[in-house]
Amino acid sequence: MIATEVVVVGAGPGGARVATGLAKAGIDVVLIDRAEFGRDKPCGGALTPRAQRLLEAEIASTEFPVSTRVRTIRLRSEGREVTYDIGDPGVMLLRRAALDAFLVGGARDAGAHTQLGSGVRRVIACEDAVTVSTVDAVYRGDFVVGADGAGSIVARGLGIAGGVMPRAASADVGPPIPDHLDRDMIVDLDAVPGGYGWVFPKGDHLSVGIGSLSARIRLRPRLHEYLEGLGLEAASNQVRPRVHPVPLGMRERLSGRRFALVGDAARLADPFTGEGIYGALRSADAAVRAIIEARRVGNPDLSGYSRQLWQKMGRETRIASALARAAFADPGLLWRVFPGKWRILDLLPGILAGGSFCGSLPRGLIDRLHVPVGVDDRRR
Ligand SMILES: Cc1cc2nc3c(=O)[nH]c(=O)nc-3n(C[C@H](O)[C@H](O)[C@H](O)COP(=O)(O)OP(=O)(O)OC[C@H]3O[C@@H](n4cnc5c(N)ncnc54)[C@H](O)[C@@H]3O)c2cc1C
Structure with a gap:
């Protein structure tokens, strides 16, 4: 049994951010992920200006792995297209494998311990401690943070209800990429019923995907059709789209005694756009503050984190859900x-x-x- 103060399960942007924040505050933290980094994750890799603001310090580093910056969005709907200039700083587009590896490196530099390539099998929260078991070790700590994505084992282990989630399919296309797709972000509401398609240029390749609120759509064949409609027939024959849930709409309960859920584990992706990196980072910062405060007052109940996040993001989430529907x-x-x-x-x-x-x-x-x-x- 390995003793620590906080166990963070999942080392995507949410988990890496929590581990970095806690380690910087001098708290003993271990960051666990079943994958080795840089693992990839199905994602458009779009970092919006509000997410960029949260990563200001990281972006200032010359090592920050940005692929490209885009200032024009082409919006398609009902057979028509409108082009918008979104000005500075624009949307950054990057490879998730590179971003996530960079953020995990930051957590390590801040002093967090990492255990990568080792999946968590069991999470138990008792009155006086939490235990987290991986294939290789058992950790005992004061708090556990579930940053383990859409299928969160932490949420399931602690009895937080599941539910159906919309899905998205995406593929990396190229190189090479055709000239007419190499500069702007395309958001296409004609691509799929009940959702939208996207084409994001990342220098040497494109991220192309579709996501829908409708469970009836067969996403893989639909994405192949979409690629062909874009004139990417050759690429369509080569790629194998990956399908992944998009956890929208915010869980009712995000925390309790000795635990908190952040990012996709808390279902914080934006219900209209599917943007999730911002929610992961923002909730991670709130979880760090909640744990620091809980230690200060000597009360391990983190319920205040859930209330605070609902106050700050609840109304926004509902408006976005209603508009999306x-x-x-x-x-x-x-x-x-x-x-x-x-x-x-x-x-x-x-x-x-x-x-x-x-x-x-x-x-x-x-x-x-x-x-x-x-x-x-x-x-x-
Ligand atoms: C197709 C698609 C496109 C998207 N495009 C965008 C976009 O362009 N911009 C944007 O902002 N958002 C986008 N999103 C959403 C975004 O990818 C997520 O919201 C974001 O990754 C959430 O970060 P996270 O840290 O909460 O979880 P994740 O990034 O999912 O990380 C969770 C981590 O937990 C680990 N894990 C899971 N289970 C276990 C276990 N049992 N034990 C140990 N480790 C475990 C996983 O290996 C993973 O590394 C997209 C999502 C999809 C599906």
């Missing part, structure tokens, strides 16, 4: 001109670039979407 069911809504001469379509580039839903949408639209205002949030 409405817009993906009826894409014509995007083009409709509302009184005051504005269209939802024109708000999307800002939202896709990581803007706030609450800040972007006119009050009248939020009312039309029937988003409950804060009532349930107060119960959490």
